[in-house]
Amino acid sequence: MAVHFAVSSAERRIGFGFLRHMTVATDIRRGAVDNAAASVTVQDSHRKLKTVADLPEIKTFRMLYTLIFKGYLNRMHELQVQRDTTAIFLLLLRISSILFETRIGCLEKEIPAETQNFINSIAQMFTYSMPVVFLPNWTRNYLPFWQWYINGWEGIFKFGKKMIDMKMEAIQKRLDANQEVAGEYLTYLLSNVKMSSKDVYGNISELLLAGVNTTSNTMLWALYLLSRDPEAQEALYQDVTRVLKGDGIPTAQEVNSMPYLKAVMKETLRMYPVVPMNSRLIAENDVVIGGHFFPKKTTFTLCHYAISHDKKVFPEPQKFKPDRWLRDGRTRPNPFGSIPFGYGVRGCVGRRIAELEMHLALARLIKLFEIRPDPTVGEVRSLNRTVLVPDRQVNLHFVERQKTSSEQ
Ligand code: HEM
Known part of the structure; x- marks a missing residue:
């Protein structure tokens, strides 16, 4: 468990002395596609982003729910058999609503070509990021992966830029007409003098990217695990229906009362x-951790998957046991066991x-549907494709629940 040791000690002893090695990859990328992702590389502007990222939280809560769930659930009724790609559309739609303050057509029967290109670009960038990281730089002139990877990034930034330019134009029109400018996250960033428009292009595109495959795959894994564990699913259903009555929008407090x-x-x-x-x-400095000397410029890689399957911290690590996290007097796992x-x-x-979008989505889905596995799919394994993805298409059956008398 060398990795485990490295991380817990590292954060305690060395604190902010570490920088992400991804900085290197990000700089190359910026150079290659001439786009700014300032927040991801520079500590100072990162703090700036953190502050603004926290701002629209309250509005987001309500907006997420009203804007998105109606459309998504209507579409689910049509689909009945849910495929993993739909989960990606759901989250892409949701995060786009926050970042671009508009919907991008993921739930239309015919997805607009530009949106489809954008989705393909994300997939392309992720697919080729692994060979790009592991192959030596000289191979870039001989093998096609680097160019495919950069093409993926170009597609992402192109789409992000277009959405942002449209918003800027709308803001400008209102300003020209002496009208008040009101909006959410993007309006805030664009009308905030602390960030240049180049920073905004880079940051919005990266946020969009970071927010799509992470949440959609996590939702997919959650639904997959629940579909195979009727007991856990029932416990979740009871937890949610105890708090959420009717079709109302859950409040933050309600979400907090669903342990x-x-x-x-x-x-x-x-x-x-x-x-x-x-x-x-x-x-900056050489360090000694646990009696081992590490010269400066050493890269440490923490494998989340390995530490969160350590059976000393999580007995029966391969078992889905949500109960281990409950605060009901039991001994809870070390908080650094899974980060x-x-x-x-x-x-x-x-x-x-x-967390907000996943809690809201799961609460809503479990309240309306019982989730069953497709017996033909078999055991799904995870693959590391920069994000952890399933090794095959996961089909799930969403069986509509009967409404209880208090909800009719
Ligand atoms: C299940 C959902 C998610 C997981 C598990 C996740 C996980 C992570 C992890 C492990 C990191 C690296 C942290 C570190 O180096 O210590 C990270 C960074 C980041 N995440 Fe997420 N993420 C998720 C969703 C999101 C969403 C929804 C967004 C945006 C709306 C986002 C934006 C970012 C950004 C911008 C960074 C880079 C931060 C930096 O370099 O300082 N993530 N995420």
Whole structure:
């Protein structure tokens, strides 16, 4: 468990001395596609982003629910057999609503070509990011992976830029007409003098990217695990229906009073940490950890998957046991045993949005549907494709529940 040791000691002893090694990849990417992703590379502007990322939280809660769930659930009635790609559309739609303040047509019967290109670009970038990281730089002139990877990024930034330009135009029109400018996250960023438009292009596109495959795959894993565990599913259903009556929008307080819901998400992320690896580069000083000397510029890689399957911290690590996270007097696992959102100053910026959207989505889905596995699919294994994805298409059956008399 060398990895486990490295991370817990690292955060305690060295604190902010670490920088993400991804910085290197991000700089190359920026150079290659001439786009800014300032928040991801520079500590100072990262803090700036953290502050603004926290701002629209309250509005987001209500907006997420009203804007999205109606459309999604209507579409689910049509689909009945839910495929993993639909889960991606759902989350893409949701995060796009927050970031672009508009919907991008994921739930239309015919997905607009531009949106489809954007979805394909994300998949392309992720698919080729592994060979790009592992192959030596000289291969870039001879093998096609680097160009395919960059093409993926170009598609992502192109779409992001177009959406942002449209919003800027709308804001400008209102300003020209002396009208008040009101909006959510993007309007805030664009009308905020602290960020240049280049920073906004880079940050919005990266946030969108970071927010789509992470939450959609986590939702998929949660639904997959629940479909195979009727007892856990029933416990979740009881937890949710005890608090949520009727079709009203849950409040933050209501979400907080559903401990099993939170436990299901925590256990899902323990079993399938969607970002399976995380790295830090010791940039400035040599360090000694546990009697081992590490020269400066050493890269440490933390394997979330390995630490959260450590049976000393999580007995029966391969078993889906949401109960282990309940605060009902039992001994709870070491909080550093599973840190799927990372930790410290470079921890996940989108954590609160991600948790919120996943809690809301799962509560709503479980209230309306019983989720059953497709027996022909068999045991799904996880693959590391930068994010943790299933090795095959996961088909799930959503069986509509009967409404209880108090809800009719
Ligand atoms: C299940 C959902 C998610 C998981 C498990 C997750 C996990 C992570 C992890 C492990 C990191 C690296 C943290 C570190 O180095 O310590 C990270 C970084 C990041 N995440 Fe997430 N994430 C999720 C959702 C999101 C969402 C929804 C957004 C945006 C709306 C987002 C935006 C970011 C950004 C911008 C970073 C880079 C932060 C930095 O470099 O300082 N993430 N995430």
